[in-house]
Amino acid sequence: MAKTTKLMDKYDTFIFDWDGTLNSVKLLMFLNEKLNPVKAMIKRSQAHTTMKITNADVKRLVKRKESRGINIGRELFSPVIDLSIYLLTPKLHNGSREALQKLISKRKKVAMFTNGAPYRVLRELRYLGIEDYFEAIVSAQEIKALKPNPLGLELIMKAVGAEKKKTIYIGDMVDDILVARSAGIASCAFSCGFDTHTALERAGPDYIFRSVEEFEKAL
Numbered sequence: 149m150a151k152t153t154k155l156m157d158k159y160d161t162f163i164f165d166w167d168g169t170l171n172s173v174k175l176l177m178f179l180n181e182k183l184n185p186v187k188a189m190i191k192r193s194q195a196h197t198t199m200k201i202t203n204a205d206v207k208r209l210v211k212r213k214e215s216r217g218i219n220i221g222r223e224l225f226s227p228v229i230d231l232s233i234y235l236l237t238p239k240l241h242n243g244s245r246e247a248l249q250k251l252i253s254k255r256k257k258v259a260m261f262t263n264g265a266p267y268r269v270l271r272e273l274r275y276l277g278i279e280d281y282f283e284a285i286v287s288a289q290e291i292k293a294l295k296p297n298p299l300g301l302e303l304i305m306k307a308v309g310a311e312k313k314k315t316i317y318i319g320d321m322v323d324d325i326l327v328a329r330s331a332g333i334a335s336c337a338f339s340c341g342f343d344t345h346t347a348l349e350r351a352g353p354d355y356i357f358r359s360v361e362e363f364e365k366a367l
Contacts, residue, residue: 155355156254156367159334161310163301164282165319166262166269168341170244170360173320201299201306210307211266211285238272241340243361248281250367257308259284261300261317261327266290283308295323298331305331316354318363325351338363 164170251258259282262269266287273279284307286300293299305315317328320341325348328335336355339345348356357363 154366155316155336155363156251156256159256159314159316161257161259161305161308161315162251163259163261163304163315163317165317165321165324166260166264166272168320169318169324169338170240170248171272172239172241173341201302203306206303206307209286209291210303211270212307213280213283238275240276240278241338241360243359243364245278247360247364247367248278250364252281257310258282259286259304259308261286261288261295261304263288263294295321296326296330298327301327301331301333305333320348322347322351325353328353336363 167173248258260269262285264287266285266289269287270279270285273282273285284304286303288294288297288300291299291303301317304310305312312332316334316336317324317331318336318338319325319328320338321343325335325337334355335353336357337343337348337351337353338357338360339348340359345356345358355363355366357366
């Protein structure tokens with residue numbers, strides 16, 4: 149296991165998952181992720197989606213700060229996948245805001261790759277006042293390539309001009325570790341979200357933390 153200190157000395161681009169990683173997991177969201185058969189079916193069907201990424205693809209699929217619209221489109225299947233998580237008030241894990249602010253203060257590139265529906269994730273980011281913290285946001289649902297398909301990470305890295313060896317993906321599920329590995333970048337796991345510390349350790353991330361606060365101190 150690599151040392152868990154001075155992460156900002158080693159990486160220039162930090163890409164985060166959302167649900168369970170920065171956004172605190174609620175029971176309904178947990179059950180949706182683990183038990184929803186529709187989500188599992190779509191995930192299997194999108195596992196091998198590939199495409200040659202062009203600049204036009206990046207412009208069309210990556211939500212950049214300067215191009216995010218006020219109205220977020222709603223695919224018909226998205227409410228089904230997210231069930232009734234509209235009813236949940238978003239809440240950051242302790243240390244999430246501080247970690248993001250620390251990275252931004254050091255001029256690090258901060259982005260997000262999430263399986264969540266874009267209209268819901270962007271609404272939550274705006275509610276919490278952190279939407280502008282992220283240079284680029286990609287929803288795996290929107291590009292029809294759910295994790296561990298690495299297409300979303302590849303789009304983000306092209307959009308922000310990231311070097312693979314200087315990029316790290318931070319998540320809370322085994323799929324997050326696998327997708328980072330598939331994209332050829334470092335992985336970091338938080339065991340305060342969906343998957344257990346033991347399951348995450350077995351997947352072999354480059355870094356693992358029990359909380360976002362622990363991660364923030366290691367920056």
